[in-house]
Amino acid sequence: MDFQDSLKLLSLNAFKQNHPIETYMDLSVKVLSYAKGIPLALKVLGSFLYGRTREAWESALQKLKKSPxxxxxxxxKLSFxxxxxxxxxxxxxxxxFYRGHEEIVVAEMLDSFGFCVDIEMDVLKDRCLISVLEGKIVMHDLIQEMGQKIVRQECVKNPGKRSRLWEVEEIDHVLRKKKVYFSCHSNPF
Structure with missing residues (x-):
């Protein structure tokens, strides 16, 4: 995306208008340089920064700068x-587990684990991490990959110590090696 389109998309998500607030223009330009014109990044960053102070924007930019x-x-991940x-x-x-599933079924399932699902899912929608289309939960491929990468990083060498397993090969390997470690995670899946 070009500069103007990127600025507009960021502004729609960060300020709920077509242009940035004047006192945030300098910070908006810095955010654009990190998002590199990628619409998903602009939406997620804008949603994350919505309603935050200049200091919070500066803190978020500092965190991004520390990434090699x-x-x-x-x-x-900043939004996560x-x-x-x-x-x-x-x-x-x-x-x-639940990308592409019916929202109502997922809500009932997660609610049974003690989550305040309506609130939690609303926050995820507000942050552009999920959306609902025709009653089904939609998640961009890159956002799903990020979530799965976060889980893999819990224990790179031993999948049995991760909070979640979803790939058949890993589940089979863990069960065959009898290397399952249970944590205090509320979701048994």
């Missing part, structure tokens, strides 16, 4: 890092 490579993963623990759990469950 400002890859899309780091931009998307801003979630509370329950929101993170709901997000990771959706990324690993």
């Amino acid at each position: 490579k400002p890859e899309i993963f780091n931009v998307l 890092d801003g979630l509370d623990d329950q929101q993170k759990d709901v997000f990771l469950d959706i990324a690993c």
Whole structure:
């Protein structure tokens, strides 16, 4: 995307208008440089920064600067890092198990694990991490990959120690090796 289109998309998500607030223009330009014109990154960053102070914007930009490579993963993960623990759990469950499933079924399932699903899913929608289309949960491929990467990083060498397993080969390997470690995670899947 060109500069003007990128600025407009960021502004629609960060300010709920077609242009940035004048006092945020300098910070908006810096955000654009990290998003590199990628619409998904602009939407996620804009939604994450919506309603935040200049100091919060500067803090987010500092965090992105510390990344050795400002890859899309780091931009998307910034929004994930801003979630509370329950929101993170709901997000990771959706990324690993429930993408493409009926929203009402997923809500009932997660509700049975003690989550305040309506609130948690609304936050995920507001952050552009999920959306609902024709009653089904929709998640961009890159956002799902980010969620699954976060889970894989819990224990790179031993999948049995991760909070979630979703790939048949890994589940089979873990069960055959009898290397399953149970954690205090509320979702048994």
